[in-house]
Amino acid sequence: MRGSERNFYSFLKRHQLVLISAVLAVFSLHLALTDRKEYERGYLLKEALSYALTPVQETLLGAEAIAEGVWSDYVLLVGVNRENSELKNAVSVLEEENNRLREEIMRDARLRAVLGYRDALPFSTTGAAVTGFNVERWTRTIVVNKGLSDGIGKDHAVIAPQGIVGRTLDVHDGSSRVLLMTDARSNIDVIVQRTRVKGVAEGNGTDALVLKYVRVIDDVQVGDKVVTSGISGIFPKGLVVGEVTKIEKARDNFFNHIEVRPAVDIKRLEEVLVLSERPRMAE
Numbered sequence: 001m002r003g004s005e006r007n008f009y010s011f012l013k014r015h016q017l018v019l020i021s022a023v024l025a026v027f028s029l030h031l032a033l034t035d036r037k038e039y040e041r042g043y044l045l046k047e048a049l050s051y052a053l054t055p056v057q058e059t060l061l062g063a064e065a066i067a068e069g070v071w072s073d074y075v076l077l078v079g080v081n082r083e084n085s086e087l088k089n090a091v092s093v094l095e096e097e098n099n100r101l102r103e104e105i106m107r108d109a110r111l112r113a114v115l116g117y118r119d120a121l122p123f124s125t126t127g128a129a130v131t132g133f134n135v136e137r138w139t140r141t142i143v144v145n146k147g148l149s150d151g152i153g154k155d156h157a158v159i160a161p162q163g164i165v166g167r168t169l170d171v172h173d174g175s176s177r178v179l180l181m182t183d184a185r186s187n188i189d190v191i192v193q194r195t196r197v198k199g200v201a202e203g204n205g206t207d208a209l210v211l212k213y214v215r216v217i218d219d220v221q222v223g224d225k226v227v228t229s230g231i232s233g234i235f236p237k238g239l240v241v242g243e244v245t246k247i248e249k250a251r252d253n254f255f256n257h258i259e260v261r262p263a264v265d266i267k268r269l270e271e272v273l274v275l276s277e278r279p280r281m282a283e
Contacts, residue, residue, distance in 0.1 A: 125273040140183040163240030163263030189231040195219040211258035
């Protein structure tokens with residue numbers, strides 16, 4: 001309640017006897033004058049009461065307007081909050097749908113690349129999804145969702161469009177464990193594509209390979225591509241293994257120490273191809 005309204009009510013309380021007496025006097029005067037025809041009966045009383053009650057009416061109307069304004073603002077605020085909540089939910093749904101569609105687009109692109117690569121190969125393969133990783137110091141394997149029931153056996157080559165992945169190690173009805181070529185137990189007969197120098201690519205237990213049995217006098221340079229030779233009978237000839245990244249003379253001064261970066265990034269691998277049978281050895 002405003003200060004003027006409080007002062008008005010205080011004034012009425014302090015002078016209520018005087019005000020009542022004044023009202024009665026006005027009423028008496030009204031009765032005395034209403035015998036005259038030019039005054040409507042009750043005219044003076046109506047005017048006096050109207051004058052006296054005007055502040056009260058204004059106060060009541062002001063309070064009503066304030067109440068209506070507060071209620072309207074509250075209802076409007078509730079509506080805005082509800083609308084904001086609905087909009088946030090709608091945005092969340094759209095973001096989830098967008099992420100799902102993005103994942104589907106990326107998956108379709110990967111599958112098209114894998115299928116296009118498979119169709120260009122001169123041997124039969126089976127597509128498989130990577131379902132598990134075991135990348136440790138001395139054990140580097142993955143699990144794929146294809147196995148004996150899909151015609152896959154032990155020591156079948158596992159490849160990707162970028163190159164060699166590894167070979168099947170333990171095969172079950174619906175899954176297989178694949179020994180990665182970077183595992184310390186892995187060794188692949190290879191050749192340097194540019195000069196046809198032969199060697200063996202062995203896993204070093206990390207994310208690289210070591211090209212062994214290459215002599216100091218052999219022509220090998222950083223940046224050379226290393227591919228499978230087809231000699232072991234597990235991997236077909238000509239598949240990419242990796243790229244030479246480092247060459248150092250070994251302690252015996254006869255062989256070089258050569259490091260090779262694998263062509264396939266195992267950490268980003270999601271789909272692979274498994275050869276349906278072991279290829280014939282290269283002649």
